[in-house]
Amino acid sequence: MYVAVKGGERAIANAHALLAEQGRGHPHLPVVDPAQVEGQFGVLVSRVMTEGSLYDPELAARALLQAQGDVLEAVTLVRSYRTTLPRFGYTCAIDTSGLAPQRRISATFKDLPGGQQLGATFDYTHRLFSAAGAATPDRRVSDGVDGEDQAMPRVADLLGAGALIEPDAHPDQDATQPGDLTREPPVFPMSRAERLQALARGDEGFLLGLAYSSQRGFGNTHPFAGEVRVGEVEVEFDAPELGFGVPLGRIEITECQMVNQFTGSAETPAQFTRGYGLAFGRSERKVMSMSIVDRALRSAEFDERVVSPVQDEEFVISHSDNVQATGFVEHLKLPHYVDFQAELMLVRRLNEEFKESRA
Amino acid sequence: MRATTTAAPATAARQKWMRTLALAEPADLAAAWQDWQPKPEVRRIRGPEIGLVMVRGRIDAGGARFNLGEATVARATVHLHGEALRSDVLGISYVLGTDLEHAELAAVFDGLLVDPDLHDRVLAEVVAPLARTQAERDERRRRDARSTRVDFFTVAREHA
Numbered sequence: 298m299y300v301a302v303k304g305g306e307r308a309i310a311n312a313h314a315l316l317a318e319q320g321r322g323h324p325h326l327p328v329v330d331p332a333q334v335e336g337q338f339g340v341l342v343s344r345v346m347t348e349g350s351l352y353d354p355e356l357a358a359r360a361l362l363q364a365q366g367d368v369l370e371a372v373t374l375v376r377s378y379r380t381t382l383p384r385f386g387y388t389c390a391i392d393t394s395g396l397a398p399q400r401r402i403s404a405t406f407k408d409l410p411g412g413q414q415l416g417a418t419f420d421y422t423h424r425l426f427s428a429a430g431a432a433t434p435d436r437r438v439s440d441g442v443d444g445e446d447q448a449m450p451r452v453a454d455l456l457g458a459g460a461l462i463e464p465d466a467h468p469d470q471d472a473t474q475p476g477d478l479t480r481e482p483p484v485f486p487m488s489r490a491e492r493l494q495a496l497a498r499g500d501e502g503f504l505l506g507l508a509y510s511s512q513r514g515f516g517n518t519h520p521f522a523g524e525v526r527v528g529e530v531e532v533e534f535d536a537p538e539l540g541f542g543v544p545l546g547r548i549e550i551t552e553c554q555m556v557n558q559f560t561g562s563a564e565t566p567a568q569f570t571r572g573y574g575l576a577f578g579r580s581e582r583k584v585m586s587m588s589i590v591d592r593a594l595r596s597a598e599f600d601e602r603v604v605s606p607v608q609d610e611e612f613v614i615s616h617s618d619n620v621q622a623t624g625f626v627e628h629l630k631l632p633h634y635v636d637f638q639a640e641l642m643l644v645r646r647l648n649e650e651f652k653e654s655r656a
Numbered sequence: 657m658r659a660t661t662t663a664a665p666a667t668a669a670r671q672k673w674m675r676t677l678a679l680a681e682p683a684d685l686a687a688a689w690q691d692w693q694p695k696p697e698v699r700r701i702r703g704p705e706i707g708l709v710m711v712r713g714r715i716d717a718g719g720a721r722f723n724l725g726e727a728t729v730a731r732a733t734v735h736l737h738g739e740a741l742r743s744d745v746l747g748i749s750y751v752l753g754t755d756l757e758h759a760e761l762a763a764v765f766d767g768l769l770v771d772p773d774l775h776d777r778v779l780a781e782v783v784a785p786l787a788r789t790q791a792e793r794d795e796r797r798r799r800d801a802r803s804t805r806v807d808f809f810t811v812a813r814e815h816a
Contacts, residue, residue, distance in 0.1 A: 351708075352728070353727065383708070384708050385709050390712045397801070398801075414802070442803045466719055532711060534709050536750060544678055
């Protein structure tokens, strides 16, 4: 139990001033501009947008600066800000194959229609420091390549054509509105749509750990990265006063389709199953982890035995939100004096009783 | 499965210019408004104001919808009145981000485009140059991305 305390106003004000001073860094150095953070810490900005569950690179950059680089503080700032704004409505579902992706790779087929395109990636870098003073070398290998872009069909659709993978689309899929966890409290078991919403805003580190656990044997996934895409997609909003989809602009997203083995059952022949990951910005590790965890959580659909933490929906979803998690863990450092006094008295009494019984 | 809703020709044309106005650099839009003469009387009907839209994706890319996360949006509705206009018109805009001026100017130009007398002029003097800048940017990005095309080959003998 937490009992409120009073006092300390001056100390708190001074502590905040000290925090601001520390965050300022050396006074002779220029202050970092949010636009610089947006441009040069793009991956970090993506993480804050994804876990803050709000696409706005400018705000995420400002949050990171104010939080002095503390990702969870920045995510909390973004989440708090969103509660001050009205909700205009829902967008039409984004089409991740609509625009030519910047990056598109597959670990399952090397010669796929449209080709493999590495885009801007840390893959195949040597993970060595570059020369001093050149953290981001200003070097262009190529001036670009002219040509026509071929269509890039989804890799899963190539398998789907031969019925070797479970279908993604269902005829009546748009008949019902998907649940929205920002409007209704979570009820277990969740729909897959609600689970994906929770995973999309879930902590990258937590989901990475869970995905890793399932690969190591605490779970039952044998994943292949069917396809990873990074690129901009258009967003359309179905504005009620206009009655048609209004193009709002573009957002950058990362998508992962994980393909998993399924040996079949009495009713279903052997085929591949899917795990899906989608996130704002450049968030490759996040969507790969998300898609593995998504597949692991589908055990009920495939009559798989639930034996590992990653397959336990309530365990995974209840602990994946880092704002909730850090709030509960970090509140322990706030004054618990009354609480602790009570426990202290109890332990003293038990101790005395123990001594008396031994006397 | 495109996100674009199938639309009547007039709607499709409006969607197209709304897309260009939404994707425009706010500074370019401000410059276009600076140069625009004669300026109509602009009365704010709603906003400009900031709000949220919930961005939706599809499970496995092509399946049922799910809520991915929100995005900031600025919107505006303006009423335009002026001699150059055939009649008073309403301009509407929705633009990603929190730039209120961007939303307001997008709504003003949307209104001017709705007017039959001014439509062609706005299209030629404002929308076409913006669309050209955007197409050039897209092509630059595509050229860069194309330079990272890769042909992997397996070292082990392949089976047909």
